[in-house]
Amino acid sequence: MAEGSEPHPDPTRRPHLGMHAGELDGKWYAKYWSPVMAPLPEHIKEAIGLGPQAPPLCLSPDNAGTLSDVGYQELENGYSLFDDGSMHVATLTCMPRVSPAMVDWWFWWHATEAQRYKLWYPRAHLYAEWSAGATDQSAPYRDRYIGGTSFVDEYVGSALGKLAVRFVHPGRLGFTDDSLDPDAATAICATVGLSRVPLDWGHLVHHVRRVKGGAEIRSRFWMGGKYVAPRAGASLTGELETVAEGLRHLGDGHARAMVVHCSQEMNHLAAFLPDIFDEFRRSE
Template identity: 30%
Template sequence: MKLQLTSVLILTPSVLAQVASGPPSGEHYSPIPLNTLSENSTSVNAVPYQANASLYYLGYKGDDWTRPFSKYWNPLMKPITDEVQKGMTESPYASRLAYTPQEAAGYLTRSGNSHEYGQWHVEKSTMSWRSADRTLVTGEMYDWWFGWHLADPQRYKLWHPVAHQYAWRYPNVADWGNKTLPQRYIGSHSFINEFIGNFASKLTVNFVEPESIGFNTSAFASQGIEAMVVGHITNEHVTNVTGNSYLMHQIRRKDDGSRELRSRFFLEQFTEDQGHQLGVHCALEMSHLATFLPKLYAEFKDTV
């Protein structure tokens, strides 16, 4: 036990240094403004693609602090809610409660689903979380975020400051002129690297049309659905995503006028430990996003 404790004490200063809440003492970085849509509607990745995962890092350092949005960087995240903790404790639920990605539209277009908080079903590989209830995040903000954050790893890191290490969008250049907010990200591939639990992995998220998985978007308004983000996911960084693993994030307006943020993951293979780790990761990042996205959107909604 003493050896394990010593190891933790040695590692802790290094970890804390990577997720510092501001530039090193005595150093100042002047913000470099972003291009606005009126100046240039072309979105380009902030940095070249980096395949070497050993060069990815947590937090901000050096010129990262010149990003004008760095003031929204906050590694002090709130703990998961009691509801999520209860869901994690009760899981896993009966495998017959699970459903496939192709069946998800029948569940996510209605209210009152059971087990909204934290579950995983090994048989059909379904995991679900209601990450934020009565959120101030609107569907417009959410769709904007999924286009805007893809092109800069430092934007991606705002979302989960102590787990997200890297993000790069394929294609490198995207024309946002006359595009709706969902059109800014649908069809793109997000090459990411993040910690889920104790281990970091390269992942690809290929954002697809909700219709491709069975949703009727023309009915969204009557169903209270303000945003529906669907991603086809796989390991490593690739432009040809196959298999039947998906993520889905939704902003839904409830009958009382408030909004909820719901997430679903469908993974072809995972262990119960991984299900727990992904549940904690999702609950933390989505609740954290809700703490700063309204102000971030108000300030940067017209930038590329």
């Protein structure tokens, strides 16, 4: 997909939560479907209980590349709300036996079928459709999703979002190639917009680095407020301006729901990613 072009999801899609009878028939990965999810980690419960944190503690998108630095930042778990209506969300997830390369593989592999997307978060993911990205199946995993768009339908809390997640090169957010050796680290970077209308409303980074026994993924989201912008030459007039205004002030409830959503989906992924990746590699 060319920069600035307007992707189009399938308008006939009929997403549903969970798996219907027969939906996984013939899928080699069917055994990895598990609707039973682990409890929310204690450090996430504590972060939510603290409420919104002081904005100066938050990482800005302009400094996202500092996630490659050694150590941790002041806000690794929790959220903050800004005067312009935007929010910042941060979560850290430990992923035993996982490598950065496995996460790069997942962000390419999961997006091509709704059933694969549902494996990730059975309680919230409904649908996924892939547009563009690399077609060369021999390319490095990271190169297979950069430049592509994943159209997804998912719940964040009780709110249903129909989203377009456009993956960009990590260099766009300040990461250097030297800091992202696939054996040691990766950074999945994307612009998040709506799939049905040409409107973006945020950015995300999932920075993954090796630690003893596996990896940890440090996720960051910047949503709403000043991040709401028209896409593909659209103008903020009429109905589009009305939609934009609704996204500019997301509020405390949405921020809390984002913390929970990200933590639950990444912890659930960590439970099966090493095994599904190994099985995929053996079949290549």
